[in-house]
Every structure is written in structure tokens, then in C-alpha cells.
């Protein structure tokens with residue numbers, strides 16, 4: 001079969017090319033080595049399935065960006081439909097359902113950013129809440145990621161369901177957090193790993209199957225979403241023009257469509273799956289990135305000094321940093337960019353699927369072939385980012401001290417399936433991080449700075465961070 005695909009590493013029976021990926025966590029090196037050996041288009045076998053890997057920005061532009069429609073679909077994952085009860089949501093669906101709901105979610109989120117700027121307002125409420133939490137333990141060791149976690153969860157929950165978790169609902173969040181943590185550990189067990197990449201082989205190994213584990217984790221999540229949706233339904237004012245959260249906007253659209261005789265496109269099952277996708281895609285990515293940025297800064301005292309210098313010159317007090325300040329803080333933006341590049345939290349991207357016969361790099365490719373935009377290789381491309389494993393925010397600063405736009409910074413991916421929450425994520429990262437460092441002198445609590453060691457390929461999360469915070473402006 002290999003003859004029909006671009007050249008690549010020789011696959012082994014059952015496991016394909018997974019061994020080198022698993023061996024060197026979190027999986028970047030195997031892909032970088034193959035790119036050097038076979039070029040920026042090669043074939044990688046996950047179990048017995050071939051995927052064409054595209055691993056340079058130049059080639060991604062020719063394919064996923066300029067010929068976007070050909071790469072708009074995601075590859076079908078049977079386990080996904082199993083736990084959702086059909087083809088629902090936005091992360092794993094294709095065609096008209098996917099494009100309609102992607103557009104609707106994007107428009108709804110964009111509307112929250114206009115007018116009275118609901119999005120920034122909701123994020124700044126959470127920034128203030130993190131301040132209250134951190135201020136309780138000034139001068140003594142305290143844990144940082146947990147506070148960022150609750151804040152990111154509150155932002156996404158505010159935008160989807162219009163409320164934040166307070167004292168009366170904090171147990172609800174604790175349960176959801178435990179579920180998220182359970183989900184993150186599913187893919188760290190050997191059986192599930194094998195089952196994911198070589199289903200036939202994995203199923204023979206002892207232990208709970210991927211389907212069983214996902215069912216366990218999702219059932220309580222859906223209970224939470226369905227309860228929120230029912231609460232909304234009972235209180236909603238269908239005549240109000242402005243929607244204050246995504247669920248409200250969706251229910252209004254559902255009613256409108258039903259009045260026109262369309263009961264399918266905005267179904268209630270689709271709503272719970274959209275909430276599931278937005279909640280999950282939006283929370284762990286943002287929280288993980290906030291934690292990585294803090295970890296990189298604490299490991300680089302020179303960078304931290306420069307952050308403080310810029311904040312002192314531009315902000316100069318403990319007033320809230322807002323999005324209007326963003327252009328005046330190029331170094332802060334460069335630190336966020338470089339942290340995202342180094343954190344590189346998606347070592348192996350989900351595969352797209354060609355929607356028609358096409359040609360990649362001169363090789364004919366059939367409709368329905370898996371093609372992967374391998375962003376982790378681009379983020380570590382030493383032609384663009386020399387010494388790619390070193391943390392150096394200055395690579396994003398130009399000779400005039402301004403922020404440099406670098407196309408290869410593709411942490412939110414490229415093309416039709418690129419991150420739907422990019423605008424929200426960028427705003428959260430900027431507001432949380434710039435306000436955190438503007439308000440606090442942050443020092444690692446022990447003699448060593450936080451570990452930068454990466455864990456598995458599905459879960460590139462940083463280790464625990466304890467730090468001592470002191471107010472910078474009194």
C-alpha cells in the first residue's frame with residue numbers, strides 16, 4: 001500500500017510508526033526527524049492507517065489555507081459518535097452541520113466582543129477574582145495553576161451559560177474538574193494508547209476499553225450541560241434582542257428555525273454537544289497555556305525583569321491592564337507568543353480528511369485520505385526559529401522594538417478547522433498574564449524554578465507551580 005503514498009518511515013505491523021513517537025515524549029522529535037529525512041510531506045502510519053503529514057508552513061499554506069475546502073473535513077473517529085450518540089458538535093463533525101454551527105458559534109462569540117465588550121468585561125471580572133484569591137496568601141507559598149483553572153472555567157461558563165461558579169456552585173466546578181482530570185488520564189494508559197492507534201491490537205489488552213472509559217467520563221458532563229440548558233429554557237425571554245450567553249442565542253435560533261419547519265439543524269442534542277465541545281476545547285487549552293507562560297517566565301529571570309520594565313513604563317500603576325493596552329506592550333505579547341511556541345501543546349494534530357481527489361507535492365491523493373497539519377514541527381522549525389528549544393521572546397521583536405508578525409507561529413492551527421476560540425483565547429492570555437505580572441512580584445517558592453518537563457503527547461501539561469507573590473505597587 002505504501003507505493004500509493006508519499007515516502008515516509010517504514011511502518012511496523014499493527015503499530016505503524018507509533019513507537020518512535022511514544023518513545024521520546026511528548027512526541028515532537030520523531031516528526032522533526034522525519035521532516036529532515038523525507039521532506040515536508042511524508043506518510044506516517046498510525047496503526048494500519050496511513051496519514052499524509054504536512055510539516056512546513058509553506059506547504060500548509062498551499063494546502064490547508066489556499067485550498068481550504070479540500071481539507072475542511074475531519075477524519076471519522078468511531079468512538080466519538082459512540083459517546084455522543086451520533087454525529088454532533090463542531091470538533092468532529094463535517095459538512096453542513098459543522099459549517100453552520102462553526103459560523104453560529106463564531107458569530108455569537110464575536111458579538112460578545114462588540115458593543116459593550118461583554119467578553120473583556122467577563123474576563124476582567126475573573127482577573128479581579130484571581131487577585132482576591134492570590135491576595136489571601138501574599139508573601140507565602142501558594143499554588144498558581146488552580147487559581148487560573150477556576151478563572152478559565154468561569155470565563156467559558158460565563159460565555160456559554162451566563163454564570164460564574166461562586167460559593168454556592170463551586171462543588172459543581174470541582175466535580176467537572178475531576179471529570180476533566182479523569183479524561184486527561186484516559187490517554188495516558190498503555191491499553192488506551194494502543195487502542196487509539198491500533199484498535200484491533202488494543203482491544204485484546206486487559207482493562208476497560210476506550211469506549212467504556214469515555215462513556216464513564218461523558219455521562220456526568222452531559223448531565224451538567226442538560227441541566228443548564230433546561231434552566232435556560234425555563235427562564236428565557238425569547239423576545240429580548242440581545243443574548244447574554246451562547247445557550248440563550250442558540251435556543252432563540254432553535255425556536256426561529258422550528259417556526260420555519262427545521263427541527264434538525266439546531267436540535268437539543270446538538271446544543272449539548274456544542275456546549276461539550278466549547279467547554280472542553282476552551283478550558284484545558286487556555287488553562288494549560290496560562291500555566292506554561294508562568295513556568296517559562298519563572299525559569300527566565302531576565303525575561304521577567306524585562307516584563308516588569310515594560311509594564312512600569314507603559315502602565316506605571318496597579319490599574320487594570322485592558323485590551324486597549326495590548327499594542328503598547330510588545331514585549332508582553334512576545335512572551336506570550338514564545339511561551340505558546342515552546343509549550344507546543346498539540347504534539348500530534350487531529351487528522352483532516354480530503355473532501356475530493358487532489359495532489360500534494362506532486363503526489364495524487366484520493367478523496368477521504370487523512371492529512372495532518374503538523375503544527376508542532378512548524379513551531380520548532382529551526383530555519384525560522386533558530387535554536388528552537390530555547391525560550392527567547394526577543395525572536396518576536398523587530399529592530400524597532402515592535403512585535404514581529406511571524407506566519408509560522410501556528411499554535412491555533414491553520415485553514416478551515418483552525419481554532420474557533422482563538423480570539424477569546426488570545427484575549428484571556430493577554431489579560432490574565434499582563435495583569436498577573438503587573439500586580440505581583442512573582443518568585444519561585446523553592447530553590448528551583450517550576451519544572452518545564454513535558455508529559456505525554458495527549459497532555460502536554462506543565463508540572464505544579466508554587467510561587468510567592470508580593471504586591472508591586474503599594
Ligand code: HEM
Nearest residue numbers: 090091281282285286289411412413417418419420421425
Ligand atoms: C490557548 C488556547 C487554545 C489553543 C492553543 C487552541 C488550539 C487549537 C487547535 C490547535 C485546534 C485544532 C485545529 C485543527 O484541527 O486544525 C483547535 C480547535 C478548536 N478550538 Fe481551540 N485552542 C485554544 C483555545 C480555545 C478556546 C478558548 C475555545 C473556545 C471557544 C476553543 C475552541 C476550539 C474549537 C471548537 C475547535 C474545533 C474547531 C473546528 O473543528 O472547526 N479553543 N484549537
